[in-house]
Amino acid sequence: MKLTIWGAAKQVTGSMHLLQLENYNILIDCGLDYEKETFQEENQYFPFDPASIDVVILTHAHIDHSGNLPTLVRLGFEGQILSTPPTADLTELLLHDSVNVFIGKQNRRPKGRRGGRSGPQPLYLQKHVNDTMDRFVTIAFHKEFRLNDNVSLTFIPVGHLLGAAAIVLTLQDKGVEKKIAFTGDIGRTNYPVLVDPEPLPQVDYLVSESTYGGRLHSTDVTLQEKLIETINESCVKYPGRLIIPAFSIGRTQALVYSLNKIFSSGLLPPVKIFVDSPLATIATDIYRKHHHLLNQESQDFYRKQGDEFEFEELSYVHDKRESQSVSNYHEPCIIISSAGMLEGGRIQDHLYYNIQNYYCTILFIGYCAKGTLGDRLLRGDPIVRLRNRDLMVYATIQKTDLLSGHGDHNDLVNTVKQQDSEKLKSVFLVHGEIKSMNMLGEALTALGYKVNLPEKGETFEL
Template identity: 70%
Template sequence: MKLTIHGAARQVTGSMHLLEVGQYKILVDCGLDYEKDRSILSNENFPFNPEDIDVVVLTHAHIDHSGNLPTLIRLGFEGQILCTPPTADLTELLLLDSVNIFMKKAAGNNGGGRHRRGKGRFNSHAQPLYMQKHVMDTVERFVTIGFNKPFRITGDIELTFVPVGHLLGAAAAVFNVTDKGEEKSIAFTGDIGRKNYPVLNDPQFLPPVDYLVSESTYGGRYHSKDKTVEQTLIDIIDKACIKEQGRLIIPAFSIGRTQSLVYSLNKIFSTGLLPPVKVFVDSPMATQATEVFRKFHNHVNKEAQDFYQKRGDEFEFDNLTYVETLKDSRQISNYWEPCIIISSAGMLEGGRIQDHLFYNIQNYYATILFIGYCAKGTLGHRLLRGDSIVHIKDRELAVYATIKQTDVLSAHGDHNDLMDNVKAIGPDKLKHVFLVHGESESMQLLANDLEKEGYGVTMPEKGVSYII
């Protein structure tokens, strides 16, 4: 077998790993790379011929794992895309949203240079990486597989999806392979979730494998343990919305994070732990994603299912409004009572959240609460590092709003979770660990502790191949 790490090598975004078994080529994930030194269009420069890929295995729907699939198809990939049923539905939503973002950026670029050839000439405007047609072509390629049900890809390759939390439908991909008469196994973790996370089941430990490609996002970092999700939110809401009579703006990914946040707020307000506060969920995609969570309600955790049986829909409660139209979204700026605004995207790169920031970043009575990871180069990262002036919608704006961050709703497992996931296999069975999907410092800290436990560890450079 040959393994090549083509994406998320010593960085977080752009997951894309090539596993070759003889002449058969398997691409595990095909995500968008949106680190600050890459343009969107650079994502179409695949380091291999898309026509040569036999099958794609998708671990979960997030755009840094799925977002370049339509480009792969546009450039010649003709095979199947294997994933779990919730992943198929959520990926479709995210890819269609990506098209909207591309189109808006193309419309907003007034000839800022030559971006891409088109039928023998340069276009004056930035062109979308792919269109809705390519997304629909992608959706038609999905073949869904349930958790823990071995699926025979070829006579020599068997795939099993193991649930890992993190997002509805998220899975590690475990391959059992017969390579030149020798039995081998390799697992790709995708993104590993954490225990006791709202709505989602706990991650399941992987079976024994020979090789492991593991994410390392929170290597060297540890989640707060002193407060629960509800206790943390109560403290922040009480100060921002009740004592200061202001507004709390929470950038949150529409798929996954928003549903967990809404469920947590439901538990707080429906049980009277805080006085009523108006809550706006300003993301049409979040509304659509919530329907997917309802559709696959058998995939949510037992606590959420029990809540549903006792109190009703986890994602509905008094004073909660799902905002649909752009007109209604803009009217939120005229709502002067204390309120909570949940809007996408989580890293502030596009989406309606930019409108809310534009009108509130200079509001002393506004609090912006980050509840997830923000990649370097994003507006969210700049705010979290303390920039006093930021660029939003073609304006340089001073930051007067209060900036807060909590990790209680981070859907990534921390250093201990990552270590436990590897240690569950054991160094006697596991021949080598390849670390991906993390910043170099995080990877190194995780690698150091794994090596102390007796594991062989590599932090691959992008494009380097390994014979395993």
């Protein structure tokens, strides 16, 4: 049995791991690699023949794990794609949105000499997304699913996102039973809406994410306290507005539920809240569809007070006209809009009209990659460029990690510590910056675990 790390090797994005048995090839995740500006060119080829893959197993829907599936299908993959039911629904939504992003970037490029748009063509089209979704087979958590006579699969909940799962494979390799687990992305305990990560069974090999290696989440204030403080300062004490850039899937639902608890409990006077993201609106319906998979607190709230994602102060913005009317709303308000890094979407409209507003606060609740508009605001750039204009930054910029969907260093260590160090033959660290991997690797080595930090394309005999 061979394991080759083809993505998220000493970097965060592009998760893709190939497990090769005799006459059977399993691909775990097939994500887009966003590490280079020319990411469309980087993702249009695979280091293996897509037709040689027998099955794909998907940990969760985020684009850095699912986003290149249509390219795989377009280039010849004909097998099944296995996931949990929520992951299939959210993946379909995200992949269709990715096509719109590709086409939008293509249309924004200058025209070539023959009048057409220059630059790379979209990686795939809506037709390829539809073809991809036809290959999905969904499997419930904890239900053993036999791929063939030698391989069985079990999905274990890990939080992080609705439907997110660790993959546990039990394999017969030349008459010897072996177990290997892929964590996907590990969530946090007590996260709004989502269940806590569950312990993994004992395995022989573990492929673990390392995003927050060496970093700890804030503990000096609770999420509710932080939101109340920020809303009070920006919308209650002063007649201003609070803009929260948020990823449409996962982060927005957690934030809306947290605000529902605050306002339904009377902890703040009423403030109008707008969710301005069509993608978030559809994703919220998917959360409602799979409500039985939300955490116990969320389900108890539903039984006592009704829909977690709907309350009096909240309005979902549906079309562009409604979105423009939000900009003309002159009362104190909260605007939740995508994209979280400010690199596109309706959030840029709200920034354009408010970045020079002294009575505006912009609260970042997620990661912003280096070089993005969000990153430039967080590092304190006094001037930013929007709609081909240089604008002074007069708005207040704040950040909190209390809505991060990733477990921190201690959470990652505790996940591995569930494994007996004498029985676990190796831990492979992926999905993290090199510094984070090194710090997590050192901590695990000190605990007696054998740790590998694979290079891209490195193969291991298991």
